[in-house]
Amino acid sequence: MKYMLMFIGESEGSDAMAPEDLKAMYAQVGEWWQKHSEAGVLVGGHELQPASTATTVEPRTGAVTDGPFVEAKESIGGYGIVDAADLDTVIAMAKTWPASSKVEIRPIVEGN
Amino acid sequence: MSTAEAAISRVFREEAGRLVGSLVRRVGDFDLAEELVQDAIVEALEHWPADGVPANPGAWLALTARRKALDRVRRNARLAEKLQLVAASEAPPEEADDRLRLIFTCCHPALAREAQVALTLRAVAGLTTAAIAHAFLANEASVAQRIVRAKRKIVRTAIPYRVPTGAELAARLEEVLAVLYLMFNEGYLASSGPAPTRPPLAEDAEWLCGLLANLMPREPEPLGLLALMRIHRARALARFDAPGQLVLLQDQDRSLWDHVLIAEAGKLIERAAAMRRAGPYQLQAAIAAVHAESPSWEATDWTQIAALYGLLLRHLDTPVVRLNRAIAISHVADAEHALELLDDLAEALDGYHLFHATRGDLLHELDRPEEARSAHRRALALTENPAERSLLERKLVF
Numbered sequence: 001m002k003y004m005l006m007f008i009g010e011s012e013g014s015d016a017m018a019p020e021d022l023k024a025m026y027a028q029v030g031e032w033w034q035k036h037s038e039a040g041v042l043v044g045g046h047e048l049q050p051a052s053t054a055t056t057v058e059p060r061t062g063a064v065t066d067g068p069f070v071e072a073k074e075s076i077g078g079y080g081i082v083d084a085a086d087l088d089t090v091i092a093m094a095k096t097w098p099a100s101s102k103v104e105i106r107p108i109v110e111g112n
Numbered sequence: 113m114s115t116a117e118a119a120i121s122r123v124f125r126e127e128a129g130r131l132v133g134s135l136v137r138r139v140g141d142f143d144l145a146e147e148l149v150q151d152a153i154v155e156a157l158e159h160w161p162a163d164g165v166p167a168n169p170g171a172w173l174a175l176t177a178r179r180k181a182l183d184r185v186r187r188n189a190r191l192a193e194k195l196q197l198v199a200a201s202e203a204p205p206e207e208a209d210d211r212l213r214l215i216f217t218c219c220h221p222a223l224a225r226e227a228q229v230a231l232t233l234r235a236v237a238g239l240t241t242a243a244i245a246h247a248f249l250a251n252e253a254s255v256a257q258r259i260v261r262a263k264r265k266i267v268r269t270a271i272p273y274r275v276p277t278g279a280e281l282a283a284r285l286e287e288v289l290a291v292l293y294l295m296f297n298e299g300y301l302a303s304s305g306p307a308p309t310r311p312p313l314a315e316d317a318e319w320l321c322g323l324l325a326n327l328m329p330r331e332p333e334p335l336g337l338l339a340l341m342r343i344h345r346a347r348a349l350a351r352f353d354a355p356g357q358l359v360l361l362q363d364q365d366r367s368l369w370d371h372v373l374i375a376e377a378g379k380l381i382e383r384a385a386a387m388r389r390a391g392p393y394q395l396q397a398a399i400a401a402v403h404a405e406s407p408s409w410e411a412t413d414w415t416q417i418a419a420l421y422g423l424l425l426r427h428l429d430t431p432v433v434r435l436n437r438a439i440a441i442s443h444v445a446d447a448e449h450a451l452e453l454l455d456d457l458a459e460a461l462d463g464y465h466l467f468h469a470t471r472g473d474l475l476h477e478l479d480r481p482e483e484a485r486s487a488h489r490r491a492l493a494l495t496e497n498p499a500e501r502s503l504l505e506r507k508l509v510f
Contacts, residue, residue, distance in 0.1 A: 003269075085270070085272070086271065087272065088271075105269070107268050107270070
């Protein structure tokens with residue numbers, strides 16, 4: 001089953017961090033990413049630019065607004081796509097994520 | 113509940129979980145397997161009260177679930193393959209007990225606590241949705257909805273059907289025990305509603321805990337929780353007086369306690385202690401046992417109770433445990449010292465009626481009547497349980 005892992009953190013994201021902390025964090029994230037990619041579990045994903053760069057469009061009205069769809073202290077800073085046997089495997093993996101305060105796990109709708 | 117109904121519930125308890133467990137394993141669809149067994153239970157309730165319980169109720173339920181699967185094949189093309197599998201399956205004569213896996217799936221931390229409770233009662237203990245709704249004084253449609261959502265989540269997120277192993281087991285077992293203890297407490301001391309206790313729910317929780325203890329013979333904590341439930345039940349008769357008013361532990365008629373049950377609980381605690389892995393439920397059971405084995409309130413070994421609460425704090429450092437430790441200390445040291453310990457908890461426990469009730473009692477002892485009354489009044493405003501309310505009201509008369 002495929003899942004999306006949403007990495008949730010402070011909305012300013014990495015912009016608010018000291019350069020040396022940032023470097024250490026990226027090193028850990030890189031290691032985590034490589035390990036799970038090589039295992040064939042992590043099949044995709046990206047870091048996102050901070051929420052302040054978001055643009056929201058409402059297709060029904062054509063309205064275009066600055067900012068994320070919901071203003072919050074925390075927002076999604078990146079995502080990963082995981083292919084795993086079950087939720088417990090993904091929970092165990094998410095527990096070792098080295099950056100950001102929360103990881104939301106959502107199964108991906110497949111095959112229709 | 114009539115005797116016949118109670119007998120039927122006991123049959124469901126024994127058979128439902130086994131059947132759900134084996135069907136989930138064979139079909140690989142938790143939602144479907146559980147639904148078919150629930151259908152069979154509902155049908156049994158239509159026939160058994162009049163026709164009597166069949167000689168082999170497990171086989172009757174399995175056969176009915178198979179027939180239900182066949183009925184559905186015609187209506188549901190998408191699930192046809194899985195349903196055929198159920199319809200064609202003959203249970204091997206001595207099938208392994210799958211209920212432990214079932215319990216861990218129902219109590220998975222990805223499900224909300226209320227859903228864990230409802231699902232465990234339905235899938236493992238064989239309660240109908242109507243019975244669960246009745247036990248929680250809830251609307252049947254909303255309980256049904258909660259169960260449907262939880263089962264959908266199990267299927268859609270692929271919550272595995274297995275007993276966790278290694279480092280994961282401790283945390284997951286804790287989750288299961290928390291579900292069972294909440295279930296028991298809802299039954300033993302209802303937090304709201306007109307009836308102060310709802311025994312069938314407490315009985316179901318105790319039965320589930322006994323099952324868990326049997327299925328995990330090397331784990332001490334299920335034994336600890338089982339002992340704790342037994343001791344609570346042993347004192348049940350003395351907890352309310354004839355007009356239905358709550359009686360404090362200190363005022364209870366100890367000859368009404370079930371001393372056979374208390375001795376049984378003591379043996380469970382010893383069995384758990386022999387495994388040399390103390391845990392929060394074993395310690396709470398040990399504390400309850402010190403009370404239960406004491407011949408009178410005056411003879412209570414408060415030094416030991418205070419020490420046990422001290423140990424419990426290492427596993428379960430909550431304001432309520434600190435409150436109980438302070439109460440124990442108030443019996444061995446002076447009320448002034450206990451009040452100091454209590455006042456440290458003022459912020460954390462401001463919304464808890466027992467905090468204010470205890471504070472009121474200590475202030476009364478220290479001869480500060482005005483403050484005592486105001487604390488008791490605050491406690492009264494914070495509980496809805498009729499028996500506890502009337503107890504506090506009586507205190508306020510003086």
